[in-house]
């Protein structure tokens with residue numbers, strides 16, 4: 001479904017992604033793991049066709065996605081109704097007058113009929129516990145509620161590939177559990193970024209680990225990564241700190 | 257120390273530019289600047305031009321507006337202030353890129369603190385703005401005219417609420433670090 005070949009990207013001459021190669025098949029659930037600043041958001045934006053590689057290629061369903069691709073409105077329609085992204089800060093995603101309109105936004109562009117739109121919106125508002133805010137302006141919601149609303153809004157159009165940038169960061173533990181269950185039930189391809197190692201196993205089976213030098217350090221089963229302490233230290237995902245058990249003072253690595 | 261001398265030089269140059277009303281002086285200074293680091297000015301050409309135009313439009317327009325009701329519009333004067341603005345813009349860009357500002361301002365804790373604060377604030381705004389544009393692009397399936405309007409409204413709205421919120425947070429943070437208590 002997704003193929004990235006020898007892709008590099010930089011901001012103002014600073015390398016943010018270095019020679020990235022990966023393939024993602026339909027219905028795979030991929031976790032993009034790495035510390036802050038390693039390039040997770042940037043890679044997701046590339047897969048969402050928002051920014052384009054400096055060198056190398058990104059293919060979606062065999063089509064090369066670059067700025068020329070989006071010059072054709074038909075291409076845009078097909079890509080944007082199929083690949084969606086949840087931004088790290090949900091604030092930037094919400095621009096409709098009410099919560100209802102926010103969720104209906106995508107389907108209206110796709111010219112679905114109002115009855116179908118209404119059913120789908122009500123269903124999603126209910127799933128995310130947002131029904132009571134139906135007529136409220138999105139900016140009045142709390143951070144966690146905005147996160148859920150943005151998620152509802154992008155899922156409304158039934159996309160095929162969902163890119164989620166640190167979707168758990170703004171949520172309280174209860175909502176985290178709900179969203180994890182919900183994502184699990186969706187039978188679609190997901191790429192979810194996180195800097196939280198302990199969250200990774202909940203979000204997918206395959207993990208792609210990015211290093212601080214912006215390269216792929218590991219790509220495979222999450223469990224064998226969890227046992228590879230050396231790699232985790234290299235990615236700076238575990239850290240040493242001292243603590244005391246009764247009278248004995250010692251240090252060891254922590255996976256949090 | 258070197259950084260502080262640069263700051264002093266910069267401030268005196270700006271002062272001179274505002275008290276001396278001579279095209280020759282402005283042109284000479286401009287030329288010296290550009291020759292002293294040609295590659296820098298080549299690289300920053302677009303940025304300088306952009307801020308020059310922004311200032312220029314504001315200043316020239318307000319001058320024109322001001323003299324609108326009087327019949328003596330002085331085109332020579334407009335030229336002079338434009339030249340002055342261009343020189344100051346180039347000087348400022350040159351200074352900012354050739355000086356370690358926090359270091360230059362380090363004689364005053366408050367100054368360097370304020371500098372870092374506004375610098376990170378600006379970075380923050382630029383990042384939010386590009387995120388906003390990207391998020392908008394990401395959700396537009398079919399382009400329509402009204403979408404641009406939605407984006408502009410959103411930018412204004414977000415920046416307004418964000419600025420208010422940031423200003424509150426910043427002053428709280430400064431207070432918490434014992435800054436505003438005098």
Ligand SMILES: Nc1ncnc2c1ncn2[C@@H]1O[C@H](COP(=O)(O)OP(=O)(O)O)[C@@H](O)[C@H]1O
Nearest residue numbers: 011016035036037038039040041042043383386
């Ligand atoms: N719009 C931008 N302009 C300039 N630099 C950016 C921009 N967005 C991100 N960066 C920089 O790119 C690096 C990687 O950022 P990002 O992809 O957001 O990392 P992550 O999501 O893994 O924390 C960071 O150093 C960040 O400062």
Ligand SMILES: [Mg+2]
Nearest residue numbers: 040041088165
């Ligand atoms: Mg990020």
